Amino acid sequence: MFTNIQSLFVFNSWAIILPCILYAVYRYFARNFDYWAKRGIRGPKPYIGFGNTLHKFLNQTTDLEVQWIYEFGKIYGIFEGNRPILTVADPELIKSILVTDFHLFNDKEANPLFHSKAHPILATNIEVKVGDEWRRQRAVLFKLNPWDDTSDRKAFVGHANDVFTPSRLRLLLSILLPKSVLNALGVKHPVRESANEYFFSMTRHIIAERKRNTNSISNDFIDLALNAANINTETDSKDEDDQDISATNGKSNGTNGVTNGVTNGVNRKISKTGDSYMSEDEALANSWLFLNSGCKVVATTLSFIAYELALHHNHQQKVYEEVMAAIGSDDKDVDYESLSKMPFLEAVISESLRLHTISIRMRRMPLTDYKLGDTGITLKKGDTIEIPIYAIHHYEQYYRNYSVFDPYRFMPENKDKLVPNAYFPFSLGSRQCIAMRFVHLELKLTLINLILRYLTRNFDYWSKRGIPGPKPMIGFGNILHKFLKPITSLEVQWIYEFGKIYGIFEGNRPILTVADPELIKSILVTDFHVFNDKEGNPVFNSKAHPILVRNVESMSGEEWRRVRTVLSPTFSASRMRKMFVQMRKCVDSMVTELDTRITTTSQSYTEVNIIDVFDRLSADIVTTCLYSFKLNPWADTSANQFVVNVNHVLTPSRLRLLLYIMLPEYMLRALCIKHPVLDSAIEYIISMTRHIIAERKRNTSNNYNDFIDLAINADNNNKKLMSPGSNGVKKGIKRGDSYMSEDEALANSWIFLNSGCKVVSTALAFLAYELALHPNHQQRLYEEVKGCVGTGDKEIDFESISQIPFLEAVINESQRLHTISIRMRRTAVADYMLGDTGITIRKGDTVEIPVHGVHHYEHYYSNSNVFNPYRFMPENKDKLVPNTYFPFSLGNRQCIAMRFVLLELKTTLIHLIMRYKFSDDCPHRPSPTTTVQYFPSLTTTPTVRPGKTCYRQLILNVPRANFPDKYLPSYFNII
Ligand code: HEM
Structure with missing residues (x-):
């Protein structure tokens, strides 16, 4: 009982004491909150x-x-x-x-980083000092140039980075707690001690070296610090001798009685305002400050400026033009005077310092x-x-649209619109950053040199050789033109402006564009051995993808020859005959599908998405003919998924595509920039091929004689060559051996599936479009086809298909007008004289052939924008300028599937034209406002064609004005 009362008492006292303590603590910590x-x-x-x-x-x-x-x-x-x-x-x-x-x-x-608390040496730097102490140090340091390079840059930069990534907890404590508490708790400086020590000992070492070698006068920070420290030391020694020099008023008398403060060793005590001295600790602390600010702070500022210039290429271009105007066109160096003639550069720096304070x-x-x-x-x-x-x-009242990078606010003509005293990245007044002028100078010189020596280092490559070309943009060269213009009219324009040979730049890389037919023939055909090295299309291209790297399109030299030899039989003449039968079946199933859609609708017409129809048809044909694999394309099942994934290839990320074109492979890897095409789409197609190969290996009873069989045989050969024979010796690979690894099969399968699907369906859609717009050509085509096929349900045969000249002409003209592969590149493997132009293409130079440009050049094709199949009719062929038509390229690297594609286009067109009529006379043509996003679609309505029993009319429901530009998949516009 007693115990209980006692414990109750104890409890009661705590119940009173504890809140009192808590209240007292609260009062203490909140004592100033009012x-x-x-x-x-x-x-x-x-x-x-x-x-x-x-x-x-x-x-x-x-x-x-x-x-x-x-x-x-x-x-x-x-x-x-x-x-x-x-x-x-x-x-x-x-x-x-x-x-x-x-x-x-x-x-x-x-x-607080440069702060004294808890660090004995850093306590002495100028940033921390106030009053006369500050004034004394500032007087010593004002003349200095704190830039000093070190031999071990990596260690230097690493330690500088450490300074700017301090412990956040220690930083918070050093802000909140007084020095005595920090010391009592043993809380260290927020920056890692090793980093601080690195900068101290570096400075100590430089000072010691300078003391050892007194011959040279650098007149830099170290010399200044040494001089100031000498004065300080003299003072100390005189102090020890207990000499009162106050009477000398802080000035020392040299042997000659003249004041110099360093060498004469006359009694004095420096303690007066205006005395110029600094201790070694102060030199170390300031050196720490200079090295860190000079390194990391300036580097950060530069990064922000570079970032903004990268985002605003118009400003970047203006800086470039201003720099060029200030220094002149010859290889002059930037001098101190020309720096003041660059107001826009100054404005860019100011605006970046404002936005990224x-x-x-x-x-x-x-x-x-x-x-x-x-x-x-x-x-x-x-x-x-x-x-x-x-x-x-960042206050809107001082800077309108404050978050926008707009250097024009700081241009001289706008300076009076700035709110006074609202801009001070370096502070204002006497304690303004001591190194402000130095930093400005450094920023300007770095940017100018970066622009002149790096970003535009090759911009005179063509002009020095007398080759004209469009003006490149800093950072991009001429690549941005290609990205910004929707279609390639650009190159036609350049041919008119600069002639058939002109130089462009991709980033900083010079590329020679050749649009002269004879020279094109030399490059692609006659002197192919010099130009076998080629740069792949950036979508199919290797860069940064381990499997896609192995495709034939991106390969060069011997490697290309080997893989091309393995793949070529896929499209051999004998296979074409077999494939023709398979293609016909696929086209039949498309017709059945269209007929079903028409008959099952109660309306007088049926709308069909033409892109979807051709996508499915071409997917069916490529998988049937090359993989002996049936997709069931008209069902909404796996076929759909296949088409969706293939379509992703045609809508790559434009930003990643730009980066892929501009950056070298190692940089893409280092920056972890993925392939422009969605990973899942690449993976879908690769694993589909893996699956088909695995199935085929499991079931060896059938001989399909298709791409998959070829790939498996070539891989078997590869394994045979690479594994030891019965005698235990590897046969090894020799030139001319026919083999292909599984990765190579997968990479090429990716190209086959993508080109076979989307590239062909695009070509088909253009054909349908032109026929819809030109009923006269369509009628003639219909009559020629009918003349060949005859009446009744007779199917066209393999022989007859190549005997319809107007069909051939329609396809050629559509391929010319709507060139799909718009540019080609070759890289010279040796120096090469370009015909009699006097131009030598150097080994490693890249040559570009503007296929679309040539196909649209008025001197080669009059009325080049008009769809006129008659140009390609046999009776007119001699009027064509030789070597100006190459939708599939020319020479050894011509499209491997050209015959296959032409057969597919012809077979499809024949079947459609015999059954339907293409027309753009659509009852539900979309209104102009909706056409922008509207995909072309086929509208089918029953109709009667004269002379035949029952045909159905296919109405191509397309916005005329936008069709070609809109329909050409985005990457064809660029590469
Ligand atoms: C309308 C359809 C097509 C057009 C206009 C076309 C155009 C071209 C062109 C111009 C080239 C040469 C590029 C150069 O020299 O830089 C090429 C190469 C190639 N094409 Fe096609 N192509 C089409 C369809 C196809 C199809 C369906 C396939 C496969 C099934 C295919 C597979 C290839 C391959 C593998 C190469 C690389 C050949 C090599 O570098 O040796 N193409 N194509």
């Missing part, structure tokens, strides 16, 4: 123990302060732990604090009580003022 409220100054709510510091730590960006300006006005109070801080974002007041009344605010609080806040403390303008606020001596630089730079 500091601003009592003075009528608003601000965000502080938290016990943290004040508002935690907000800053938890909010990654400094938008917080912009938000506070909106919420509380341009003057508001915050707390750091328990310490009140007044934030001032009013430009006029800021000017008073930083400039006009600087003498009252010289006391400042340094960036690096030094985001600064602080000042008044040395006496101070009336803050006419605000009615009186700051007490020792109060802290914070100036939120970043927030001011």
